[in-house]
Amino acid sequence: MEQMTVNTKPIQGQKPGTSGLRKKTKVFQEPHFLENYVQSIFDGIGGIEGKTLVLGGDGRYFNDRASQVILRMAAANGAAKVIVGQDAILSTPAASHLIRKRGTDGGLILSASHNPGGPDEDFGLKYNAANGGPAPENITDRIYAATQGLTRYRIMEAQDIDLSAPGTSTLGQMQVEVVDPVADYATLMEEIFDFDAIRALLAGGFRLRFDAMHAVTGPYAVEILENRLGAASGSVVNATPSPDFGGGHPDPNPIWAKDLVDAMMSDDAPDFGAASDGDGDRNMIMGRGVYVTPSDSLALLAAHAHLAPAYKGGLKGVARSMPTSAAVDRVAEKKGIACYETPTGWKFFGNLLDAGRATLCGEESAGTGSDHVREKDGLWAVLLWLNILAETKKSVKELLSEHYAEYGRNYYSRHDYEDVEAGKANALMDELRGKLGSLPGQSFSGLTVKTADEFSYDDPVDGSRATAQGLRVGFEDGSRVVYRLSGTGTVGATLRVYLERLETDPAQCDRDPQEALAPVIAAADEIAGITSHTGRDAPNVIT
Ligand code: G6P
Ligand code: ZN
Numbered sequence: 396m397e398q399m400t401v402n403t404k405p406i407q408g409q410k411p412g413t414s415g416l417r418k419k420t421k422v423f424q425e426p427h428f429l430e431n432y433v434q435s436i437f438d439g440i441g442g443i444e445g446k447t448l449v450l451g452g453d454g455r456y457f458n459d460r461a462s463q464v465i466l467r468m469a470a471a472n473g474a475a476k477v478i479v480g481q482d483a484i485l486s487t488p489a490a491s492h493l494i495r496k497r498g499t500d501g502g503l504i505l506s507a508s509h510n511p512g513g514p515d516e517d518f519g520l521k522y523n524a525a526n527g528g529p530a531p532e533n534i535t536d537r538i539y540a541a542t543q544g545l546t547r548y549r550i551m552e553a554q555d556i557d558l559s560a561p562g563t564s565t566l567g568q569m570q571v572e573v574v575d576p577v578a579d580y581a582t583l584m585e586e587i588f589d590f591d592a593i594r595a596l597l598a599g600g601f602r603l604r605f606d607a608m609h610a611v612t613g614p615y616a617v618e619i620l621e622n623r624l625g626a627a628s629g630s631v632v633n634a635t636p637s638p639d640f641g642g643g644h645p646d647p648n649p650i651w652a653k654d655l656v657d658a659m660m661s662d663d664a665p666d667f668g669a670a671s672d673g674d675g676d677r678n679m680i681m682g683r684g685v686y687v688t689p690s691d692s693l694a695l696l697a698a699h700a701h702l703a704p705a706y707k708g709g710l711k712g713v714a715r716s717m718p719t720s721a722a723v724d725r726v727a728e729k730k731g732i733a734c735y736e737t738p739t740g741w742k743f744f745g746n747l748l749d750a751g752r753a754t755l756c757g758e759e760s761a762g763t764g765s766d767h768v769r770e771k772d773g774l775w776a777v778l779l780w781l782n783i784l785a786e787t788k789k790s791v792k793e794l795l796s797e798h799y800a801e802y803g804r805n806y807y808s809r810h811d812y813e814d815v816e817a818g819k820a821n822a823l824m825d826e827l828r829g830k831l832g833s834l835p836g837q838s839f840s841g842l843t844v845k846t847a848d849e850f851s852y853d854d855p856v857d858g859s860r861a862t863a864q865g866l867r868v869g870f871e872d873g874s875r876v877v878y879r880l881s882g883t884g885t886v887g888a889t890l891r892v893y894l895e896r897l898e899t900d901p902a903q904c905d906r907d908p909q910e911a912l913a914p915v916i917a918a919a920d921e922i923a924g925i926t927s928h929t930g931r932d933a934p935n936v937i938t
Pocket of ligand 2: 509
């Protein structure tokens with residue numbers, strides 16, 4: 396076995412986005428691309444000599460090959476040990492838990508989350524720090540700087556390590572420990588939730604359907620929902636992970652999880668439906684005949700979390716990303732707890748969770764989680780819902796109606812314009828940014844602008860500042876529109892338009908969101924000239 400130092404040159408385009416580096420798989424397979432980025436992570440975090448890391452991914456195409464390269468590079472860079480999920484598989488929340496449980500110096504997660512996988516689709520890699528959370532911006536900045544000055548990387552010449560069964564082996568001086576990816580995570584869930592109560596609910600005839608979307612949560616969901624909680628066999632569908640996610644988008648929203656929506660809207664719908672994404676950190680929640688928006692789900696979970704054992708003492712605070720609806724703010728206000736508004740990206744919750752300021756966090760992009768790990772967690776959200784349903788003995792629909800009656804309903808929708816030419820998307824944002832100051836007082840589609848600004852965030856824990864985090868326009872009646880460019884795409888630009896309107900009249904809380912939001916939607920286009928800039932007269936995706 397030989398250790399090699401390979402000469403290389405900086406490769407352009409290795410700037411981490413909202414959540415690590417995501418590119419077409421073929422780009423990651425170009426000569427030195429993966430190796431350069433991995434070495435830059437190692438250099439950017441101050442070297443890995445003597446350190447222990449976790450390694451795993453969502454099982455997408457190239458996960459297996461990339462893992463072997465990373466192991467050989469970790470050994471050549473002097474790591475003491477790498478703890479790897481069997482077959483290099485770990486869901487993102489399970490990786491976060493493993494980093495924390497074993498007290499490692501961080502971990503590498505191979506995933507492009509909900510983006511499709513395969514030779515012509517997407518791949519990704521991100522570094523999570525020792526707290527188990529996605530690297531904060533000061534670390535990703537250092538990693539990016541390292542990519543730009545890289546002249547060499549280190550790698551061992553060695554045979555593939557067998558990752559197919561738990562056990563320990565060595566690669567040069569480095570230990571490689573292969574672990575069951577599900578076991579520790581399942582145990583953590585048993586500690587957080589009342590499994591007996593959920594078991595009794597299911598034994599009483601309550602039916603559920605969990606769609607793993609051919610992605611990483613399949614084995615986790617079968618073990619937890621079917622084996623440990625007794626859901627009927629077959630309750631978990633699309634449970635076998637595949638490298639291209641069965642050819643689909645493993646994105647749990649009403650568009651990509653349409654099968655689940657159809658099942659939940661049918662005459663024979665189960666009581667509860669849910670789905671998770673490629674790497675297991677997102678969730679979609681449905682009841683019989685009803686879809687719960689991520690923003691509403693966060694609010695409802697915040698209102699009822701005390702019914703689960705881990706949260707019975709109440710919540711220290713809650714946090715949501717800026718474009719997420721203010722539904723949770725209303726719950727926090729009533730409970731008298733803090734509510735933080737952060738930029739988009741789970742990494743911004745890390746400090747609040749570490750400092751014990753927030754217990755529950757969530758984002759409109761189908762992410763919900765708590766201080767049990769430092770990532771959002773799809774199955775955790777499903778189990779918290781089940782725990783609440785078991786305790787209240789109410790249906791999802793009843794819980795939602797009661798919630799709206801008590802807090803009002805924040806009608807909410809996100810309109811995405813995908814694959815817009817980057818120049819056009821930037822022109823739209825620049826023009827809008829330029830006129831923000833002149834908007835207050837003006838009326839658009841019958842709505843008068845009250846406030847208009849560009850969101851920036853001062854982290855209350857470490858004082859760091861994040862700027863340019865989205866343009867927001869607030870109207871006199873409390874409605875709001877936010878414009879933001881996606882930070883996770885791999886082609887062109889995606890313009891996201893987030894629309895929100897609060898309704899406090901219980902008689903008006905059962906409307907179609909698109910209809911209830913019609914004036915805000917019209918104003919959003921009028922203000923930013925979406926159609927004129929992009930040439931699109933409708934969004935491609937509405938969630
Ligand atoms: C990833 C992050 C989320 C974030 C989302 C936003 O999924 O983990 O925390 O909300 O990206 O994606 P966007 O495409 O809107 O930048
Ligand atoms: Zn994900």
